[in-house]
Amino acid sequence: MSKLYTLLFVLFTLLPLSAKGRTQSSVQVQPAFWWSGMVNPTLQLVLHGHNIGHSQVTLSTTDVSIDSIVRPVNSNYLLVYLNIGRARAQRFNLQLQSGRTRQRIAYELKARDAAPKAQGFDAADVLYLLMPDRFANGDVRNDVVKGLRESTASQAPDARHGGDLAGMTRHLDYLDSLGVTTIWPTPLLLNDMPAGSYHGYAITNYYEVDPRFGSNADYRDFVSQAHKRGMKVVQDMVFNHCGSMNPLFVDRPDSTWFNNNSHYVQTSYKIAAVTDPHASSADAQNAQDGWFVASMPDFNQRNPHVMRYLIQNAVWWIEYAGIDGIRQDTYPYADRQAMARWCEELKAQYPHLNIVGETWLNNNVGVSAWQKDSPVAQGLCNSQLPTVMDFPLMGLLNSALDERTNEWDKGLARIYDYLSQDNVYADPAHLLTFMSNHDTDRFARVQAQAMQSWRYRQALTLLLSLRGIPQLYYGDELAMAANKGKGDGALRQNFPGGFAGDSINAFTGSHMTPLMQQTYDFTRRLLQWRKQCDAVKYGSLRQFTVADGVYVYSREYKGHTVTIMLNGTDAPACVSLARYAEALPASTARDVVSGRTLRLDQGTLQLDVRGVVVLDFAK
Structure with a gap:
């Protein structure tokens, strides 16, 4: 009988959740699995469960060892640091024991596969930014998911509309045919917030795709399907803050995981104070450590455990x-x-990876200070960030084209002047250029602007033929119009044809307005041409000072020249070609815009009112 009691006791204590242990929460482990053969031999496991903080931890394997165990103030956490430098792919157990209570947690180190990953993106690419909730609804069954805090879907501007990964995957052929090479969806991870969860920037689980978009497997399939078409995927990550319903905040390991001792302090948003050589310490600290809003707690990246968590999360998704x-x-x-350090570690593991940071400053010096090897970041650590966002050029594209160009300070002359200062940047080719995005007015703020087709033609031509990595915002190719004054929801309308009942289907071209069709056709023509034209992707940029309201520049690469002429006035322009001889290597060239072959040996070239000519001297 005593032997029977002993056997029952052993079985009782070894079960992961015994009858006694059912009063405890199951232990959650992040990341749920990892891979062998990684550059960094250290693996942080964040264990979260009821009162596990005093547990002793052992492993059932010999080629994985415990480097250290961190016991946060909150006894519901354990941070276990493993050394996997010599570990093979395998399954093993973490064994937790606290008194007579034992739990066994299965863990796996997977073998890395040979599928393409971290290919990077550069000036050869064109990014297409879309909001998954507003792009296309491919599976109505996940529009509402029981158990989540925002449990309804409607067409209200700030509600869930139902777009998902199934819709994105279904329309990859549309994006491929349009001519974009890289897809940037806004965040797809779980945002289990009471309201406004559609935008994705208040993450409540860094390892789970929001079920209203689909599953982790659906996301992986989306990436795979994009790769099959020769397209790439950029993941939108949010490491400055999370959603207030994230368990890391609700039941945080300790108060130092979030800035200001985990108490809400509003940021000033005056981020220039971080790089301002004259800034007060108080301003610089508030800009970085303040919270965006009360519902988005601000991570303290100076806490090494927080930073390790974020670094690993990026590696995990790659x-x-x-x-x-x-x-x-x-x-x-x-x-x-x-x-x-995050940038350095990712680049050590993935040498071809490119990272673009949202650097929303409205002058080139401010943006430059955040790019790797910046010449203006004296006294600051090297950011190691390869690519920054060219917000100043976005501002110019949205304002200068509404002016009548003169030779000094209006219209296209302002774009010339801005580009003449490119030596402020460490690498102008690694600037992400764009006309608008999900946080700004659309390029056409009102429908009247959208009807000025020349405005879009000039902006898109500049975007796709100047230096940098171009990015379009979904619906740009359809002349969609909206302004931020009507709220963020207005900037993020549904894509026509992505939702049941849509009268216009841009995916198929059904019932598109003449303006939509005209804009789409022009966009596709330039995008498909750009795919094949190395001169505008890699070529050196030569620009001429503005004369008679006309701006001329060229891109040259391995003997191939493309020369662009834009008329910034409300009258036809007669361009004297002798001045631009160094950018006109032949007497004829194909105009990409019209498709015609133009003669250039007559001494002049006529440009229409606000006209655009793209001369391709391909041999």
Whole structure:
């Protein structure tokens, strides 16, 4: 009988959740699995469960060892640091014991697969930014998911509309045919917030795709399907802050995981104070450590455990989903030194990876200070960030084209002047250029602007033929119009044809307005041409000072020249070609816009009112 009691006792204590242990929460482990053969031999496991903080931890394997165990103030957490430098792919157990209570947690180190990942993106690419909830609804069954805090879907501007990964995957052929090469969806991870969860920037689980978009497997399939078409995927990551319903905040390991001792302090948003050589310490600290809003707690990246968690999360998604690049939200608001280490570690593991940081400053010096090897970041650590966002050029594209160009300070002359200062940047080719995005007015703020087709033609031509990595915002190719004054929801309308009952289907071209069709055709023509034209992707930029309201510049690469002429006035222009001889290597060239072959040996060239000519001297 005593032997029977002993056997029952052993079985009782070894079960992961015994009858006694059912009063405890199951232990959650992040990341849920990892891979062998990684550059960094250290693996942080964040264990979260009721009162596990005093447990002793052992492993059932011999080639994985415990480097250290961190016991946060909150006894519901354990941070276990493993050394996997010599570990093979395998399954093993973490064994937790506290008194007579034992729990066994299965863990797996997977073998890395050979699927393409972290290919990076550069000036050869064109990014297409879309909001998954507003792009296309491919599976109505996940529009509402029981158990989540926002449990309804409607067409209200700030509600869930139902777009998902199934819709995105279904329309990859549309994006491929349009001519974009890289897809940037806004965040797809779980946002289990009471309201406004559609935008994705208040993450409540860094390892789970929001079920209203689909599953982790659906995301991985989306990336795979994009790769089959020769397209890439950039993942939008948010490491400055999370959603207030994230368990890391609700039941945080300790108060130092979030800035200001985990108490809400509003940021000033004046991020220039971080790089301002004259800034007060108080301003610089508030800009970085303040919270965006009360519902988005601000991570403290100076806490090494927080930073390790974030670094591993980025690696996990690259390995799991095979993404090609990263867009990091609100980059300057996070700790500069910590994020530099993040960039360095990712590049050590993935040499071809490109990362673009959201650097929302409205002058080139401010933006430059956040790019790797910046010449203007004296006294600051090297950010190691390869690509920054060219917000100043966005501002010019949205304002200068509404002016009548003169030779000095109006219209296209302002774009010339801005580009003449490119030596402020460490690498102008690694600027993300764009006309608008999900946080700004659309390029056409009102429908009247959208009806001025020349305005879009000039802006798109500049975007696709100047230096940098171009990015379009979904619906640009359809002349969609909206302004931020009507709220963020207005900037993020449904894509026509992506939802049941849509009278216009842009995916098929059904019932598109003449303006939509005209804009789409022009966009597709330039995008498909750009795919084949190395001169505008890699070529050196030569620009001429504005004369008679006309701006001329060229791109040259391995003997191939493309020369662009834009008329910034409300009258036809007669361009004297002798002045531009160094950018006109032949007497004829094909005009990409009209498709005609133009003669250039007559001494002049006529440009229409606000006209555009793209001369391709391909041999």
